[in-house]
Amino acid sequence: MIGELGHLALILAFLVASIQGVVPLLGAWRRVPAWMAVAVSAARAQFLLMGISYLCLTWTFVVSDFSVSYVALNSNTALPLVYKISAVWGAHEGSMLLWATVLAGWGFAVAVFSTSLHAAFRARVLAVIALVSVGFQLFLLLTSNPFERLLPAPMEGRDLNPLLQDPGMAAHPPMLYMGYVGLVVPFAFAVAALIEGRIDLAWTRWTRPWTTVAWAFLTSGIMLGSWWAYSELGWGGWWFWDPVENASFMPWLVATALIHSLAVTEQRGAFRAWTILLAISGFSLSLLGAFLVRSGVLVSVHAFATDPARGLFILAFLIVVIGSALVLYAWRAARLAGGGEFDVCSRETFLLANNVLLVATSATVLLGTLYPLLLDALDAGKISVGPPYFDAVFVPLMLPLAALLGFAPLARWKKDGWRRLWAKLRLPLLVVVLASLALAFGTPASWAMAAGTGFALWIAAGVVLGLRDRLRHRHGASVRRALGRGFIGMSLAHLGAGVFIAGVTWTTGAGVERDVRLAPGESVEVSGYSFRFDGVAVHPGPNYRAVRGTVQVLRDGEPYSVLHPEKRTYLVQEEPMTEAAVDPGFTRDLYVALGEPVGTEGAWTMRVQYKPLVRWIWLGPLMMAIGGLLAAADRRYRPLARPVRAAAPAADKARAWG
Amino acid sequence: MIFVALLVTGVTAATSLVIAAMGENMLYFYSPSQIRAGEAPSGSSIRVGGLVVDGSVQRGEGLEISFALTDGAATVDVSYAGILPDLFREGQGIIASGVLNAGARLQAEEVLAKHDENYMPPEVAEAMEAAKRSGAMAPHGSMRQ
Numbered sequence: 127m128i129g130e131l132g133h134l135a136l137i138l139a140f141l142v143a144s145i146q147g148v149v150p151l152l153g154a155w156r157r158v159p160a161w162m163a164v165a166v167s168a169a170r171a172q173f174l175l176m177g178i179s180y181l182c183l184t185w186t187f188v189v190s191d192f193s194v195s196y197v198a199l200n201s202n203t204a205l206p207l208v209y210k211i212s213a214v215w216g217a218h219e220g221s222m223l224l225w226a227t228v229l230a231g232w233g234f235a236v237a238v239f240s241t242s243l244h245a246a247f248r249a250r251v252l253a254v255i256a257l258v259s260v261g262f263q264l265f266l267l268l269t270s271n272p273f274e275r276l277l278p279a280p281m282e283g284r285d286l287n288p289l290l291q292d293p294g295m296a297a298h299p300p301m302l303y304m305g306y307v308g309l310v311v312p313f314a315f316a317v318a319a320l321i322e323g324r325i326d327l328a329w330t331r332w333t334r335p336w337t338t339v340a341w342a343f344l345t346s347g348i349m350l351g352s353w354w355a356y357s358e359l360g361w362g363g364w365w366f367w368d369p370v371e372n373a374s375f376m377p378w379l380v381a382t383a384l385i386h387s388l389a390v391t392e393q394r395g396a397f398r399a400w401t402i403l404l405a406i407s408g409f410s411l412s413l414l415g416a417f418l419v420r421s422g423v424l425v426s427v428h429a430f431a432t433d434p435a436r437g438l439f440i441l442a443f444l445i446v447v448i449g450s451a452l453v454l455y456a457w458r459a460a461r462l463a464g465g466g467e468f469d470v471c472s473r474e475t476f477l478l479a480n481n482v483l484l485v486a487t488s489a490t491v492l493l494g495t496l497y498p499l500l501l502d503a504l505d506a507g508k509i510s511v512g513p514p515y516f517d518a519v520f521v522p523l524m525l526p527l528a529a530l531l532g533f534a535p536l537a538r539w540k541k542d543g544w545r546r547l548w549a550k551l552r553l554p555l556l557v558v559v560l561a562s563l564a565l566a567f568g569t570p571a572s573w574a575m576a577a578g579t580g581f582a583l584w585i586a587a588g589v590v591l592g593l594r595d596r597l598r599h600r601h602g603a604s605v606r607r608a609l610g611r612g613f614i615g616m617s618l619a620h621l622g623a624g625v626f627i628a629g630v631t632w633t634t635g636a637g638v639e640r641d642v643r644l645a646p647g648e649s650v651e652v653s654g655y656s657f658r659f660d661g662v663a664v665h666p667g668p669n670y671r672a673v674r675g676t677v678q679v680l681r682d683g684e685p686y687s688v689l690h691p692e693k694r695t696y697l698v699q700e701e702p703m704t705e706a707a708v709d710p711g712f713t714r715d716l717y718v719a720l721g722e723p724v725g726t727e728g729a730w731t732m733r734v735q736y737k738p739l740v741r742w743i744w745l746g747p748l749m750m751a752i753g754g755l756l757a758a759a760d761r762r763y764r765p766l767a768r769p770v771r772a773a774a775p776a777a778d779k780a781r782a783w784g
Numbered sequence: 785m786i787f788v789a790l791l792v793t794g795v796t797a798a799t800s801l802v803i804a805a806m807g808e809n810m811l812y813f814y815s816p817s818q819i820r821a822g823e824a825p826s827g828s829s830i831r832v833g834g835l836v837v838d839g840s841v842q843r844g845e846g847l848e849i850s851f852a853l854t855d856g857a858a859t860v861d862v863s864y865a866g867i868l869p870d871l872f873r874e875g876q877g878i879i880a881s882g883v884l885n886a887g888a889r890l891q892a893e894e895v896l897a898k899h900d901e902n903y904m905p906p907e908v909a910e911a912m913e914a915a916k917r918s919g920a921m922a923p924h925g926s927m928r929q
Contacts, residue, residue, distance in 0.1 A: 361867075475790070482794035490802050497806070508813035510831060511806070518805035523798065641866050643846050702870045721867035724843055731847055731867050 129194045132182025133273040136223075139175035139230065140263040142168050146233075146256035150249035154321075162249035166237045169252050172259065173234035176227040183223060183272055184214050193279035196220060196272045202285035202698050204669040212296035213286040218420065218436075219272035221299060225416070226262040228300070228307045233259065236311060236336070243332065250318035251311075258310055261443045269436045285669065285698035294354030298347060302374060305344025306412045309381060311336040313409035316402045317451055320458040325402070330392040333405070335758035337388060341381045342754030348374050349747035357706060362639070362717050362735050364743055367516040372495045373415030376488050380408040383484035385754075386477050394539055396465030396474055399455075400481070406455060410448040411488070417444050418495070469541040476534035483527045490519040528581040528627060531620055532588035536595065554587035571635065578631025585624030589617045615757030619750040626746025632739035641721075645729040649680075653736035655716060656680040657689075661728055662720075670694040672705070675730065677718050679709065691720045691732070714738045811881055815911030819888060820858040826884040829893075832860055833879040833911060841874055853880065853890075857915035864892040871897035 146168035153161025183196075187210045192198040200216050215221040233255040240248050266272070289295070315333045319325050351371065356364045365371065384404040391401045417440040468474040494511045501507055533551055562580035565571045571579075596608045642650045646661035658678045665674035672692040679686045689707035696703065706719040714737060721731030813831045814824040824830050834853035841851040847866055851874075852859045862880050872878060872895060882892035 478790055479794075482790050486794045486798035490798050493802055494806075510811045510813065512809065512811060514809035515805045518809060519798070519801045522801055641847055704870055719867075733867055 128182050128185050129191065129273045129275065132179045132186075133271065135175045135179035135182065136263065136266060136273075139172050139179060139226075140260065140267060142172045142175060143230075143256045143259040143263060146172060147253050147260050150253040154246040154249045154253075157246070159245060162245050165249045165252035165256075168256065169230075169233045169237035172256070173230040176230040180214075180223055180227040183220060184211060186273075187211065187214055190283065191279075192281070192283050193275055193277060194272075195274045195276035198276050198280050198283045200284070200286050202283040202669060204697070205283075205286055205291075206668055208296060209286055209291050212290070215299045216286045216290045219266070219270045221303075222262065222266055222270050222420070223272050224299065225303055225307060226259065226266060228303045229255070229259050229262060229310060232308055232311055232340075236314075240332070243328075247318055247322065250321055251314045254314035254317045255310055258314075258447065261447065265436070265439050265443065269439055282698070285696065288670070288694065288696040288699065288701050288703045289358060291696075292354060292358045294350055294357060298350040298354055300347075301343055301350055302347030305340055305342075305347045305381075306374070306377065306415065308336070308340025308343055309377060309405075309409040309412050311340060312384065312405040313451070316405035317454060319402065319462075320451075320454045323458050323461045325391070325398045325462050327392070327395075330388055330401075331763060334385070334388045334392055335760075335763040337381065337405070338385050338754045338758040341378070341385055342751040342758070344374070344378050344381060345747050345754065346751040348378060349744050349751070353744050356740075357708060361704075361719060361733060362706065362737065364633070364740065367494075367513045369495045370419055372491050372516075373418045376491050376495075377408050377411040377415060379484050379488035379491070380404055380411055383481045383488075384408055386480050386484075390474055390477050391465075394466045394468070394474060396468065397478070397481075398462040398465060399459040402459065402462065403455060404481075404485075406448070406451045407485075410444075410451070411492075413440075413444050413447060417441055466540060468539070471537070471542045471544050471547070473534060473537040473539050473542070476530055476537055479530055480527060480534065483523055483530075487520060487523045490523070491516065494519070525581065528585060528623070531623060532581075532584040535588060535592050535616065535620065550591065554584070554591060558583045558587060575631055575635035578627055578635065582624040582628035582631065585620060585627070589621045589624070592617060610760055610762075611756045612760035612762070615753040615755070615760070617753070618756065619753030622746040622749030622753060624746070625742050625749060629739045629742025629744075629746060633737050633743060636738045637740070638736040640734045641731065642734060643724060643729055643731050645725070645727050648729075650734055652734050654681065655686065655736065656683075657716075657718065657734050659730065659732070662723075662730065665692065667694065669698070670696045670703075673720070675707075675718075675720050675732070677707070677732075679716060687716065689716065689718045691718045693720045693722075710741065712741060715740045813879075815855045815914065816853055816858040816860040817855055817911070817915055819860050819884065819890075824884060826886065826888070829881060829883055830890075831879055831881045832862070832890055833877065834860070835877050835912075836872070836874050838874045853878070855911040855915045860888065860890055862890045862892050862895075864895055866895075868895055869897040 146165055149161050150165035150168075153159070153164065183194075186194045186197050187201050188207070190197065190201060190203050190210075192201075196217070196219050200220070201210055201213050205213065213220075215224045233252060236255065237248075237252055240251070243251070312333050315329065315336070319329055348371075351374070352364045355366065356362060384401065387397050387401045387404055390397045417437070420436055420440055466474075494515050498509050498511055501509055533547060536550060537547060558580050561583055562576040565579055566573055566576035592613075593609075596613060597605060600608050638653050640650060640652055644650060644659040646659055649656050649658040651657075656679070658680060660676040660678055662673050662675045665672045672694045674690050674692045677689040677691065679689060687709045689709060691707040692705040694703045694705055695701070704719050704721075706717055708718075709716040715735075717733075717735040717737060719733045721733065723730050811829055811831045812824075813833065816832065816834050818824055819832065824832075832853060834855045837852040837854050837859055841849065843849050848863070849865070849868065850861065850863045852861050854860075862882075864880070864882075869878075876897055878895060878897045880890055880892040880896075881894045882890050885891055
C-alpha cells in the first residue's frame with residue numbers, strides 16, 4: 127500500500143514537473159503573469175510529492191516490506207536501523223529517486239528564495255530545472271521503478287552490500303548528490319540568461335551564492351567518499367582515480383573554475399560568455415557522471431546494474447540537455463560579450479589562468495576516463511588507464527595552480543604592478559624557499575616532499591598576507607566590516623587547499639606501508655612504533671560474524687594503543703570484508719588491516735601502515751566547504767538587502783559594470 | 785588577447801602532458817590464450833584476467849603466493865607477493881597486472897577481485913567467451929557476468 131502511494135506520488139510529481147517545465151516558459155514568452163506564476167506553486171508541489179515518494183520508499187525499508195523488490199534485494203531484518211535508512215540509496219533505483227528528490231529540493235529552494243528576481247526570469251529558471259526533473263522522473267518511471275513489487279514476497283531480504291554498511295557511506299551519497307544536482311541551479315540560471323540574451327549584475331549576484339553552496343556540498347561529498355574508501359575498502363588508499371571518482375571530480379574542477387570566473391563577472395563584468403559556458407559544462411559533467419555510473423558502462427562497486435535500456439535513456443537525455451544548452455549558447459553568446467578591460471598584471475589575468483588550469487585538468491581527467499571506453503567501443507583493444515596516468519598529468523597542472531593561489535588573491539583588479547607585487551611577496555617567498563631547502567637538506571625528506579611542503583606554506587603565507595592587507599590601518603568596528611564573510615570564506619577555503627596539499631605530500635612521501643606475516647607474539651617495527659600481533663578471536667556482530675585480531679602498539683617499549691582489525695563475513699551475502707583498525711591522530715594515523723590466515727601456528731598476513739598527516743587530506747576539503755558556505759552567506763547576497771537591483775532590470779543596466 | 789594566449793598555452797601544455805602520460809602509463813589487457821600464443825610483450829606491464837584454477841593456489845614463505853589463471857582454453861602461471869583481496873579464491877574471476885618473465889610467468893604487482901560474488905570482470909567474461917567460441921573450451925560451471 128505504502129509502495130503504491132510512493133509510486134503514485136512519483137507519477138504526480140512527474141505530471142507537475144511537466145507543467146512546470148512548459149507553462150512558465152510560454153508565460154515568460156507571451157508575457158502572461160498568471161502562467162509565469164505557475165512555476166512557483168508547481169515547484170513547491172513537485173518537491174512535496176517527491177518528498178512523499180521518497181519517504182514512502184524509506185518506510186518500506188524501515189518496516190522491511192520485502193514485497194517491494196528493491197527492498198528485498200537491498201535490506202534485511204537484521205540490518206541496523208540507520209543502515210536500513212541509508213540502504214534507500216544503496217543501489218540503483220533508490221539512488222536515482224534520491225537524485226530526483228534532491229533535484230526537486232533545489233527547485234523548491236530557488237522558488238522560495240528568489241522572490242526578488244523579476245518574474246519572467248524566475249519563471250524561466252524554474253522551468254529549466256523542471257525540465258531536467260522531468261527527464262529523471264521519466265527515467266525512474268520507465269526503467270528504474272524502485273516500488274516494483276515482488277510477489278510472492280520472500281521471507282528475508284538479500285541484505286545491503288556490506289561495503290555500504292559504514293557511517294561514511296551513509297552520508298556520502300546525499301552530500302555528493304546535493305552538490306552534483308545543485309549545479310543544476312547555475313545551469314538553469316545560465317540557460318535562462320541565454321534565453322533572455324542578457325547578463326547583468328543581478329544575475330551574477332544571484333548565481334554566485336547558489337553555485338558556491340552546490341560546490342561546498344560537492345566538496346564535502348567527495349571528501350566523505352574518500353574517507354569512506356580509506357576506512358572501508360580496506361587498504362588505506364584515499365583516492366584511486368576510479369572512473370566513478372573521476373565522475374564526481376570533473377564537475378568539481380569545473381565548478382571550482384566557475385566560482386572563480388563568477389567572481390570576475392561579478393566584480394568586473396568580464397568573462398560573461400565564458401562563465402555561462404562553465405555553468406553549462408559543470409552540470410553537463412554531472413549528467414555525464416550519472417551516465418557513466420548508472421549505465422553500467424563502467425564496472426565498479428558503484429555500477430549497480432548493467433541494463434542497456436537505462437544507459438541508452440541517460441545517453442539520449444544527456445545529448446538532449448547538453449546539446450540544446452550548447453546550441454542556445456552558440457546562438458546567443460555573442461550578445462553577452464563585453465566587460466571591463468584589464469592589464470596583463472591584474473587579478474583578472476590570474477583568475478583566467480586559474481580557469482585555464484582547472485578546465486585543462488578536467489579535460490585530461492575526462493580523456494583518461496573515456497579513452498578506454500572509446501577504444502573498447504571501437505574494438506581497438508582493451509586498455510586501462512590507471513593512477514600513473516592521472517598522477518602524471520594532474521600534479522604538473524596543479525603545481526602552477528598552487529603557486530598562483532599564493533599570490534593571485536593579493537593582486538588588484540584591472541591593473542596591478544609586477545613591482546608592487548614583488549615588493550609584497552619577496553620576503554614570504556624567501557622564507558618559504560629557505561624552509562623547503564632546510565627540509566630537503568636538513569631532514570630525510572625527499573625533494574618532492576620539500577616542494578609540496580613549500581607550496582602548502584606558500585599558500586598559507588598568501589592567506590596571511592591577504593588578511594594583513596585587509597586589516598592594515600583598521601581598528602575596532604571597521605575590522606569587522608573589512609573582514610566580510612566573503613573574504614573570510616575565501617581565505618579559509620584557500621588555506622584548506624594548502625592543508626590538503628600538505629596532507630597529500632606527507633602521506634604520500636613519508637607514509638610507510640608494510641605487508642607482513644605475523645604469528646601470535648611476533649611484532650613488526652614501523653616508523654618507531656612496534657606492532658605486536660596477539661592473535662585472533664571470534665567476535666559476533668548483528669548481521670555478520672567477525673574474526674577479530676588484537677594488535678598491541680608499543681612505543682619505546684611502553685604500551686601505546688590497542689587495535690582490533692576485523693575480518694567480517696556477512697551472513698546473508700556470505701561476503702568477506704576487511705574492517706581495518708585505525709588509531710587516528712591529527713599528525714598521523716596508525717592503520718592495521720588483516721589479510722588472511724596462513725600456515726598452521728595461527729599466523730596472519732596483514733598490512734601495517736604509518737600515515738603522517740593523512741587526516742589533513744580530509745581536513746583541507748572540509749575547510750574549503752565551510753569557507754564556501756561562509757562566502758555564500760556574505761551580506762551582499764542577502765535577498766532582502768538588494769531587492770531593488772534585481773527587481774528593476776532597467777535601472778540595473780544604468781548601473782552596469784564600469 | 786590575454787584570454788586566447790593563456791588558453792592556447794594551457795591547452796598545449798595539457799595535451800603534451802596527456803600524450804606523454806598516455807604513452808607510458810597505459811596497460812593493455814591480454815587473455816591467457818593470447819599470452820600462450822605469444823601475443824603479449826614481455827618486459828612491460830600488462831593486465832591478465834581469468835578464473836583462478838582450482839587447486840592451483842600455493843603459498844610460499846612469508847607473503848609469496850602462486851596460482852594459475854585460465855580462460856578455459858589456456859592457463860598462465862602467476863606469482864605474487866603481498867596481501868590478496870578479500871574476494872580472491874579458487875574459481876573466482878580476477879585481474880592481475882604485472883610483467884611477464886622469460887617463462888611466460890606473470891610476476892604480478894597487483895591483484896584485483898571485485899566485491900560482488902557474482903561479479904566477473906568484463907574483460908575476463910569476454911576472454912572466456914572468446915575461448916569458448918574458438919571451440920577449445922573445456923566444460924565449466926555456469927558463469928554470470
